[in-house]
Amino acid sequence: MDTTFPNTSFTTLENFGHSLKAASYVYKPANSEEIAEVFCLAKKNGQTVTLRGAGRSYNDAALNGGGIVMDLTGMNKILAWNPQTGIVTAEPGVNLQQLWQTVLPDGWWPPVVSGTMYTTLGGCLGHNIHGKNNFRMGTIGEHVLEFTAQLPTGAQLTCSPSHNADLFYSMISGMGMLGVFTSVTLQMKKMHSGLLRVYAFPVKTLSEQLTALLDGAPNHNYAVGWLDAMAGGSGLGRGQIHLADYLKEGEDANAQKNMRVEFQTLPPTILGFPKSMIHYFMAPFSPAPLWAIVNTAKYIAGLRKHDFLQPHAAFHFLLDYVPNWELAYGRGGLIQYQSFVPKETALDAWSELLVLSQKRGLPSHLGVTKRHRPDKFLLSHAVDGFSLALDFRLTNSNRPRMAAMLQEFDKIILAAGGRFYFAKNSETTPETAVAYLGAETVERFKALKRRTDPNNLLESDLYRRVFGG
Numbered sequence: 001m002d003t004t005f006p007n008t009s010f011t012t013l014e015n016f017g018h019s020l021k022a023a024s025y026v027y028k029p030a031n032s033e034e035i036a037e038v039f040c041l042a043k044k045n046g047q048t049v050t051l052r053g054a055g056r057s058y059n060d061a062a063l064n065g066g067g068i069v070m071d072l073t074g075m076n077k078i079l080a081w082n083p084q085t086g087i088v089t090a091e092p093g094v095n096l097q098q099l100w101q102t103v104l105p106d107g108w109w110p111p112v113v114s115g116t117m118y119t120t121l122g123g124c125l126g127h128n129i130h131g132k133n134n135f136r137m138g139t140i141g142e143h144v145l146e147f148t149a150q151l152p153t154g155a156q157l158t159c160s161p162s163h164n165a166d167l168f169y170s171m172i173s174g175m176g177m178l179g180v181f182t183s184v185t186l187q188m189k190k191m192h193s194g195l196l197r198v199y200a201f202p203v204k205t206l207s208e209q210l211t212a213l214l215d216g217a218p219n220h221n222y223a224v225g226w227l228d229a230m231a232g233g234s235g236l237g238r239g240q241i242h243l244a245d246y247l248k249e250g251e252d253a254n255a256q257k258n259m260r261v262e263f264q265t266l267p268p269t270i271l272g273f274p275k276s277m278i279h280y281f282m283a284p285f286s287p288a289p290l291w292a293i294v295n296t297a298k299y300i301a302g303l304r305k306h307d308f309l310q311p312h313a314a315f316h317f318l319l320d321y322v323p324n325w326e327l328a329y330g331r332g333g334l335i336q337y338q339s340f341v342p343k344e345t346a347l348d349a350w351s352e353l354l355v356l357s358q359k360r361g362l363p364s365h366l367g368v369t370k371r372h373r374p375d376k377f378l379l380s381h382a383v384d385g386f387s388l389a390l391d392f393r394l395t396n397s398n399r400p401r402m403a404a405m406l407q408e409f410d411k412i413i414l415a416a417g418g419r420f421y422f423a424k425n426s427e428t429t430p431e432t433a434v435a436y437l438g439a440e441t442v443e444r445f446k447a448l449k450r451r452t453d454p455n456n457l458l459e460s461d462l463y464r465r466v467f468g469g
Helices: 032-045 096-106 121-127 165-171 206-219 275-285 288-301 312-316 325-329 346-359 399-415 430-437 439-452 461-467
Strands: 008-014 021-027 049-052 068-071 078-082 087-090 144-150 156-159 180-187 195-203 222-227 239-246 306-311 334-342 366-372 385-393
Touching (some): 021 032, 032 049, 078 096, 087 096, 096 121, 165 439, 195 312, 306 312, 334 346, 346 385, 430 439, 430 461, 439 461
Antiparallel strands (some): 195 239, 195 306, 222 239, 334 385, 366 385
16 A cells, blocks of 8 residues: 555554554544545545544444544644634644633633543534533534535535535534544533532432433533442432533632633542552452442442532543543453433333343443433434443453343334434444434435545445445
């Protein structure tokens, strides 16, 4: 292969959970011209191209075994910021940390964020991320005013809800398989404090958890649940709910101070101990029996109802609180299974999942629940209901059993009218994708791909796995 393009390396890349890996030619373009050169090089060599940002997906969305990976983290400039209107324009390699650190000192916050601040805007749009406020604010795509994109054909275009709308609603959620975002313009959310008021309380069962989200979410700005997926019997689905609200104007006497970047920055130590070392001490607890003790202790510690003030960054970016926490799962890594189920069927479906995982001896180490609403995007994962994300530890011995169990999970979720999220599950089959998206939606997506990428240059391991290449 011709690898004369600058900033080139042949590198083995991994997913975030370190459960999948693939060797690829990695290119790091700095602008649209270099993006076009990568596509020309791929066409010349008969190769495919996958887009990659921070590599925070739990599956193979940013892997392309033997092909080209276009690393867009070099395109990381904030192009324009208007603190009067709260409108920001940024390149696709800008991550959420750069974004909030730019806008919060002026009294704004990104309207939708993921559980980590290190995801890039390109990745966030490609998978149309949701946050703890999906029931109120929807997905990140709902706050995009417009974006510019470079297509594999060489065409450059601008898309918005009213201009090139078909591509707007399909490139956002389209896994980076239709074109490359080159700039994104978003509307930020006005803030009057760098603090949130958080309400925490325990729930004894999965039924209580879902009821708390259903009833509590409409009255608050954010809602999220932690679920002890290892508890069984009468404690099945027990956990804790966190609801949070913005502070009103004038409610925070130190608002200017609390919106400074240094106030929001997560501390590097806990009780004087470097957090970068904590994952080494977590690793011995990764086997399920020991992790069950951790979950029980967490549940008992959360039995007291309380409310408190918490900085935005600490509330939203819990996954960043312990650096490299995913390494604690061991050499086999972890996978995350996330399902989205209508509110009418969630209790029965997820009860079945939790019982089945315990019966198979493959319980989830961590469960997270959220409240959701539908959206207009083509490859939408959203429903009028809830999501449940389950983290599973992989080992060489349990990998085949895990894969088989997750196929059983898919059947349960599909029977419940559920949907899936392409940034997470690593076992989704083409049959499952068609079953939840619908054959018409899949064909519409493929028709758009034939239009924007007639030479099939944009592919990933995920795309080949789910759509058959």
